[in-house]
Amino acid sequence: MATPPFLIVAIDGGAASGKSSSSRTLSERFHLLHVDTGSFYRAITAEMLRRGVGAGDLPAVRQTLAELRFGTRLTGRSAEMEIDGRVAGDEIRSREVNDHVSHYAAIPDLRAALVSYQRGLADFGRAHGFRGLVMEGRDIGSAIFPDADCRFFLHAEAGERERRRAGQGLHDQIRERDRIDSSRKTSPLTCPSGAVSIDTTHVSLDQVVEQMAAAVAAQLAPA
Numbered sequence: 001m002a003t004p005p006f007l008i009v010a011i012d013g014g015a016a017s018g019k020s021s022s023s024r025t026l027s028e029r030f031h032l033l034h035v036d037t038g039s040f041y042r043a044i045t046a047e048m049l050r051r052g053v054g055a056g057d058l059p060a061v062r063q064t065l066a067e068l069r070f071g072t073r074l075t076g077r078s079a080e081m082e083i084d085g086r087v088a089g090d091e092i093r094s095r096e097v098n099d100h101v102s103h104y105a106a107i108p109d110l111r112a113a114l115v116s117y118q119r120g121l122a123d124f125g126r127a128h129g130f131r132g133l134v135m136e137g138r139d140i141g142s143a144i145f146p147d148a149d150c151r152f153f154l155h156a157e158a159g160e161r162e163r164r165r166a167g168q169g170l171h172d173q174i175r176e177r178d179r180i181d182s183s184r185k186t187s188p189l190t191c192p193s194g195a196v197s198i199d200t201t202h203v204s205l206d207q208v209v210e211q212m213a214a215a216v217a218a219q220l221a222p223a
């Protein structure tokens with residue numbers, strides 16, 4: 001019997017653009033493995049800070065990357081990254097990590113270490129019986145899965161995104177992170193050509209999700 005197709009859904013966008021809520025909803029609705037790649041960059045950042053390894057100290061960053069052992073744990077429908085057998089906790093949403101993560105994420109060696117790890121999660125999802133995966137980040141549709149079945153790029157006005165973060169009680173330098181994430185040399189935040197671009201400033205999350213769900217359902221429907 002032929003192996004059923006494994007659907008790949010890529011969702012990219014800036015901070016607080018609606019990626020997390022929409023990808024979680026799609027994961028639940030279509031039984032897709034949910035992957036929040038921002039949490040991977042955050043977990044590595046927290047570990048580097050814990051070890052006192054600055055983003056400007058490239059040899060030390062490289063040395064630390066060589067020492068870290070990455071694994072994956074399934075929590076609900078989400079793939080969480082283990083570093084040396086441990087999944088990071090709330091510290092990855094701290095102000096310190098918010099302030100530093102874009103600087104670490106701009107390091108090509110660090111990104112390279114995550115590319116094969118992230119692609120390998122498709123096998124992890126298959127092995128756990130999912131119909132596909134929905135991966136959210138900044139470079140999923142451009143660099144990680146450029147041939148994804150569905151590619152979305154979410155964006156919203158900065159003021160609205162700041163209001164969303166403040167509503168969650170979080171301090172986040174959204175504009176500054178977006179500036180660094182969009183201007184770095186390796187895999188910058190950008191709308192990849194061919195992706196469906198959705199402005200979420202004035203539409204409800206439900207409307208955004210329905211638009212995305214229709215595209216996903218069309219891919220899953222038998223030809």
Ligand code: DC
Nearest residue numbers: 037038041101102105137138139177
């Ligand atoms: O999605 P987030 O705000 O939790 O992501 C945190 C940071 O991680 C973001 O500012 C840039 C980086 N990141 C990245 O460079 N590439 C990704 N695929 C995901 C996140």
